Amino acid sequence: MKSTRRYDLDWLRVLAFGLLLFFHAGMFFNYWGWHVKNNVQTHLIEYPMRFTSSWRMALLFMISGMGVYWALGRRSAGEFLGERTKRIFLPLVFGMFVIVPPQIFFERLQQGASFSYWEFYKTVFNFKPYPEGGSLSWHHLWYLIYLFAYSIIGLPILLYLRKPAGQRVTARLASFFSNPVWLLVLPAVWHWLADFLLEARFPTTNALVDDWRQHWHYFTLFLTGYVFCTQQQFWDTLARYRFLTLGLMLGCTTTLYAFFWIDQPELEGWNYEAYALFRTFNAWTCLLTIFGNGYRYLNFNNRFLTYANEAVYPFYILHQTITIAAGYYLAPLPIDWPVKFILLAAITFFGCWILYHFVIRHFSFTRLVFGLKPKAARVPSPRASLIP
Numbered sequence: 001m002k003s004t005r006r007y008d009l010d011w012l013r014v015l016a017f018g019l020l021l022f023f024h025a026g027m028f029f030n031y032w033g034w035h036v037k038n039n040v041q042t043h044l045i046e047y048p049m050r051f052t053s054s055w056r057m058a059l060l061f062m063i064s065g066m067g068v069y070w071a072l073g074r075r076s077a078g079e080f081l082g083e084r085t086k087r088i089f090l091p092l093v094f095g096m097f098v099i100v101p102p103q104i105f106f107e108r109l110q111q112g113a114s115f116s117y118w119e120f121y122k123t124v125f126n127f128k129p130y131p132e133g134g135s136l137s138w139h140h141l142w143y144l145i146y147l148f149a150y151s152i153i154g155l156p157i158l159l160y161l162r163k164p165a166g167q168r169v170t171a172r173l174a175s176f177f178s179n180p181v182w183l184l185v186l187p188a189v190w191h192w193l194a195d196f197l198l199e200a201r202f203p204t205t206n207a208l209v210d211d212w213r214q215h216w217h218y219f220t221l222f223l224t225g226y227v228f229c230t231q232q233q234f235w236d237t238l239a240r241y242r243f244l245t246l247g248l249m250l251g252c253t254t255t256l257y258a259f260f261w262i263d264q265p266e267l268e269g270w271n272y273e274a275y276a277l278f279r280t281f282n283a284w285t286c287l288l289t290i291f292g293n294g295y296r297y298l299n300f301n302n303r304f305l306t307y308a309n310e311a312v313y314p315f316y317i318l319h320q321t322i323t324i325a326a327g328y329y330l331a332p333l334p335i336d337w338p339v340k341f342i343l344l345a346a347i348t349f350f351g352c353w354i355l356y357h358f359v360i361r362h363f364s365f366t367r368l369v370f371g372l373k374p375k376a377a378r379v380p381s382p383r384a385s386l387i388p
Contacts, residue, residue, distance in 0.1 A: 008298040014308045016059050021319050025345045028327045029337050035107040036327045050261045054283040061218045064147050065225025084151045087371040092144040094369040100139045102321050106328040140320040142206035150222045174233035180241045188281040195276050235295050242292030249289045252282035314360050314370040315352040322351040
């Protein structure tokens with residue numbers, strides 16, 4: 001039987017989470033709000049981060065939607081929900097009580113607190129949410145609760161799209177969006193509308209219940225990733241126009257840096273909305289470029305990908321805690337920030353790798369709480385298993 005595993009999606013998942021590691025290391029040095037900060041901040045590191053921040057989470061939600069398409073093909077609805085609970089919700093709960101509290105502890109120490117970790121940790125069980133006096137939070141694991149919610153809420157739609165009637169709908173969509181004008185323009189306008197209509201009323205919180213602008217973006221992207229996998233014609237279109245989208249991405253990105261992202265002019269009213277639409281169009285062309293070129297050039301496997309495809313989920317769960325802990329101790333040191341950045345990224349990577357390679361992957365309990373399949377069940381699937 002010919003394998004239909006989508007190695008390109010495996011590669012993109014690994015690369016997307018790898019980018020997240022460097023992004024959070026960069027948060028330690030820039031002027032944006034974050035949990036701990038270096039003794040010296042710099043705007044220089046913000047320049048590449050402005051580019052990646054416009055599409056990195058969108059990429060993850062689209063890849064997650066694609067993974068759900070493959071997962072539903074091998075499971076009933078009940079089996080799918082059970083898997084989601086075990087491999088997403090359980091690691092989230094474990095993370096909230098084990099992985100995230102050290103992040104809050106080091107943040108409070110940098111703010112001037114002087115308690116021991118045990119004295120601090122007991123406050124987690126007051127069940128008061130962070131940051132208003134509480135210590136219970138999902139911090140960087142917000143992605144998991146959003147993905148879990150979208151998987152449940154969207155399940156009727158996802159199941160419908162697998163039926164003959166739903167397949168006819170996605171076939172018409174694939175034909176309509178084979179025209180590059182519609183593929184480029186309509187999704188960009190749709191996502192710009194979320195900012196135009198909701199940005200002022202619902203600023204980003206990552207708190208799930210009041211994050212409606214983000215839900216507009218991320219639930220749509222999650223469904224878009226799923227729909228892309230229902231018809232081969234979507235992938236043929238992405239591959240056919242991969243150089244067009246690449247050229248548009250490069251041109252738009254250059255324009256954004258030249259006129260907006262370096263000097264950052266004051267924008268308001270319709271001047272800001274025009275900029276926001278252009279920025280959204282650029283982010284969408286980035287996504288199309290990544291998927292189109294990934295489909296064309298990354299459909300291969302090797303030993304690194306086999307190893308990294310499992311390791312990436314524990315890396316994601318662990319990385320921010322290691323970054324914050326290491327950053328707290330690096331912050332006061334009289335070292336130039338580029339050297340600190342290299343040190344911080346290296347400590348984060350090797351800390352995650354040591355814990356994964358020597359501990360997490362070897363024991364049933366750690367595999368469970370870090371969202372990995374049981375050791376005996378790690379049999380290569382003919383289709384991509386992209387969790388989360």
